[in-house]
Amino acid sequence: MYNRPLSGTIKHLTLDSALLKGNPLGDPHIRTFPVYLPPGYDDSDQRYPVIYALAGFTGTGLNMTGFAVWEESLPEQVDDLIAGSGCPPVIVVMPDCFTRLGGSQYVNSTATGPYEDYLTDEVITFVDGELRTLTERERRGIIGKSSGGYGALTLVMKHPGLFAAAACHSGDLYFEYAYLRDFPKAVDALNQYGGVEGLLKEFAGATKKGLLIPALNIIAMAAAYSPEGNQPRLPFELPAGELVPEVWERWLAHDPVRMVEQEPFAEALRGLKLLYLDAGDRDEYALHLGARIFIERLKALDIPYHYEEYSDGHFGINYRYKVSLEMVAKALG
Amino acid sequence: MYNRPLSGTIKHLTLDSALLKGNPLGDPHIRTFPVYLPPGYDDSDQRYPVIYALAGFTGTGLNMTGFAVWEESLPEQVDDLIAGSGCPPVIVVMPDCFTRLGGSQYVNSTATGPYEDYLTDEVITFVDGELRTLTERERRGIIGKSSGGYGALTLVMKHPGLFAAAACHSGDLYFEYAYLRDFPKAVDALNQYGGVEGLLKEFAGATKKGLLIPALNIIAMAAAYSPEGNQPRLPFELPAGELVPEVWERWLAHDPVRMVEQEPFAEALRGLKLLYLDAGDRDEYALHLGARIFIERLKALDIPYHYEEYSDGHFGINYRYKVSLEMVAKALG
Amino acid sequence: MYNRPLSGTIKHLTLDSALLKGNPLGDPHIRTFPVYLPPGYDDSDQRYPVIYALAGFTGTGLNMTGFAVWEESLPEQVDDLIAGSGCPPVIVVMPDCFTRLGGSQYVNSTATGPYEDYLTDEVITFVDGELRTLTERERRGIIGKSSGGYGALTLVMKHPGLFAAAACHSGDLYFEYAYLRDFPKAVDALNQYGGVEGLLKEFAGATKKGLLIPALNIIAMAAAYSPEGNQPRLPFELPAGELVPEVWERWLAHDPVRMVEQEPFAEALRGLKLLYLDAGDRDEYALHLGARIFIERLKALDIPYHYEEYSDGHFGINYRYKVSLEMVAKALG
């Protein structure tokens, strides 16, 4: 029937962040997030490799531990892998970099907060202090899906000293296809509700939020990629929706497909023990094309990688963690 | 941003069931399910009214405690109500009557197991022994959504001595509209996979289970409403799909719209302190029509009720618990 | 590129009907409908077999001659078959039995008009007078799709002396699956617009009529199958939507699956030179199941038939005429 109980355990850590205090969105600076501890953790002094697992847009670490019949959560997947043969025991940290816009893209932004610093500085230091992690770079990995995959991929580019392995599932790549398609929907919704403030207010009060997600997504990306002071600068003008090229260029500068063309970022990827990517071959945001375009860059730059394309779309693909978790755990083990 | 921490607490109870031992589907007889305890529970000797909350098809009690940004879980809703003014503190029990077919409809069946007895006998006795519940009928309520609403409604009809208040959200009512529409899809899927066994095998192995849910639903309902020995008797013949009237009649005998025409069941409903029903006015299974047809029976039989019809469909309607939880808690308080 | 010009010709006939004069819906009694004449018709005195082609719901004969790039219209199909080898030349008549409710189901009804008589009496007599048809029953066939398939199938049952071959594409069969599914949508729309009159008024004025088609369809079927005087009697009560069994039984009496159990109708089908049926294997109205259930009746009653099930749904299947037209033409030739 449904899933067997965990052999390991889930523990919740609470971090009072100095960096997030006073963030412009008024989001909490005290955050509780789950960590998975492998079986035997409590009965030994052993130290373990650690994998940071980053949630996608509209999600946070807490979502990853939810129960669903017939579907293994991320902790259940890693637990099952460890219970089998061959996958070394690891700690998995599911941090909280959520914002009330739906996410932070794991970047520092004057419009949301210093989430990149929060994760790479405060969270890692805190976790290494609270848990028996192996603290060397060679024993630390990072994975994620969708915006979490984007986070994993860009953080290993920007912080080569921190992570030795990365997995990017259906990550935000090639923004021309990934984001541009939703601009008209966002324009219509923003016009309907009177701009960013109006839409956020509508969203907060809506019983059914789903229809507003495309617009919220564009606001969140603008807050991450093109902030102006403490506000998102939209990449188009209202009400007609015409693109503003200089703002759009700021977005594109955050596209891993462009970032990797900067040699320090390429060098960072070359230094990984494992760079894993995958995507469903009918991803609704064309992220399989994004992945292929990125792979072509990797080839041209002599960057090793492992890429899998499988038959599916962008949603309901949590089961893919099981592939990356094992590979990353082995790379770190 | 997202939800505040609970003032109350969630505790998990584990019950080793004598009744479910050896059930025909081989489902676990030892089950862990969550209960919500109101703020102050641990610091006093107070006893509290108790509400049983029944999950819908493909769900179980554990699903009700999952975290979602921007959406209050059932425990969060009741916690918020109690924190406000006017809603008396209650215990909420979220039992597990799941089966590997997706659910039990909370009935006894030779094809699934004695889930009605399990809930009304074992679970209640166990809960009353483990927790400081008020154990009189006047202090016990039952609610649910979809198949859980069906369960709540039929259990108060069949067990008038156990519950004093009930809430049925979008419950399975008027089977002609609720189920018949999915028979052709089920016929096609059953033909494709070689009957019940083949479909269940396909389902077990499928990465994407969603497309098979309509067929699974029909199998589960057949197991609940028209078992033959330890097997579900389908209400149609394969491969053509023609209805088998005598089997379909067995289903209809379980339809609350028909059940209520039996005076003992009507009398049971008359004895409730609260009978709450609601439905979205564009329910994909026409359960708003089912509710209206049921209400017409209630009127004719002089059975008091409270009915609300709101603008929504069948999915994403967890927010409606907040309406019923307060009314039921007050009725019991 | 697109289709070659016809070798035959399309001619329009206009019939002033005595039977339709004063029909209760106020629909025209003078109607113009197209006929296809095979190549060489004008240069000879030859007489030809004739096939009556019946339009589906919301369609009429005139729709069958419309031009579409990349798709052969019915006249283009028969023209192409005749141009090839093996298909004998035939006349095809595309009559107009439309009503302002969307169709007549080719039955006599006090709520719409005597469309069955109109077609089998007036139209055939008129056509045989205007065109050089072969007028013996052995040289007359009838085909149709959806409601037109229903018409073809029921008219050969009821008028064994008129037609010697019939083809029913995705015809309305097994009403429990074909119609019942749309009752809730119809109930909602009828409630929204204030009943039959209100809905018809809304429909008449609507720029986008598509959303109202399911309700219109149910009204039209009620007008055909369960008229009361000059009004359709709906098979459910408003506003709740509960079925009215005695009205629903009147519908079922028109279901070919039931009709065929009457020996005169079975005998009529046994007397056909060809009884062709087909359906797409994912028909949205489950008409493939309807066809299979009907076929089982045919087998039990020793009625010969030719059945094909192909990979498609209910819409965009005009290309299937090409299969039946050739078989029917040969049976008549």
Next chain:
Amino acid sequence: MYNRPLSGTIKHLTLDSALLKGNPLGDPHIRTFPVYLPPGYDDSDQRYPVIYALAGFTGTGLNMTGFAVWEESLPEQVDDLIAGSGCPPVIVVMPDCFTRLGGSQYVNSTATGPYEDYLTDEVITFVDGELRTLTERERRGIIGKSSGGYGALTLVMKHPGLFAAAACHSGDLYFEYAYLRDFPKAVDALNQYGGVEGLLKEFAGATKKGLLIPALNIIAMAAAYSPEGNQPRLPFELPAGELVPEVWERWLAHDPVRMVEQEPFAEALRGLKLLYLDAGDRDEYALHLGARIFIERLKALDIPYHYEEYSDGHFGINYRYKVSLEMVAKALG
């Protein structure tokens, strides 16, 4: 019920084109297209203003005369306007600029043929010779929907001496939103079928062509906007789908939003007696945003226009012709 008969008449003209002879796609150079003649045409020597009506992608003039119950075809609309008061009688020409790729965009292309010249030179000359048109520029208008709207708008820019009034319904404007969204779907389909040739072959043989239309559309646009010799140059590389900026720039040069920034084109629009545009406010290709962006250009360039935005999408909007036909006819009358 359905539409009254025309007061005017539809006539079909056949033109053997010297320009289209030997076109690279092997499409017919002899083409038959319908014209609408106003009531009284045959009984007088009067000359009439003439409106050219351009079909959208996958359509041609012949599609515009098709019968549909409950929907006025373009000739029925103009006929109804003329029968009413105030709309002067006009001739409407529905030319055929179709190609086997689905359309020509009414431009000259080495990959499809000189369709712009064909229309503005051969067709107009031919029509003026065959029919009693008023042949001055002040009495000639042009309208269209979707790709036909694109054609109408660009042809009046490029041929200021030919037309005095134009109407563009939901025309292809602002290619970043109108086309880019379908590139991923086109990439997937082209990969699946082995490139342009493979896809065209698949398309030719497919019973259900709809799923391949987005890819066909991109091929047709590439043939129109970025031909290389007799082949379309795709704006992306296969298999990854990355944009080729220099090809994409060739497309953008055909975008009316950019064209209008060239003073001769702006001057041509300023010289019109009427420039009508409209769009549905939830156009699936964001053409309402395209129209608004275009309007902003018009304002900045002091070009008069009439713009309407109405509640609808991109499909099923033929009824909008009735608005433009009357305005254009009056402007020419």
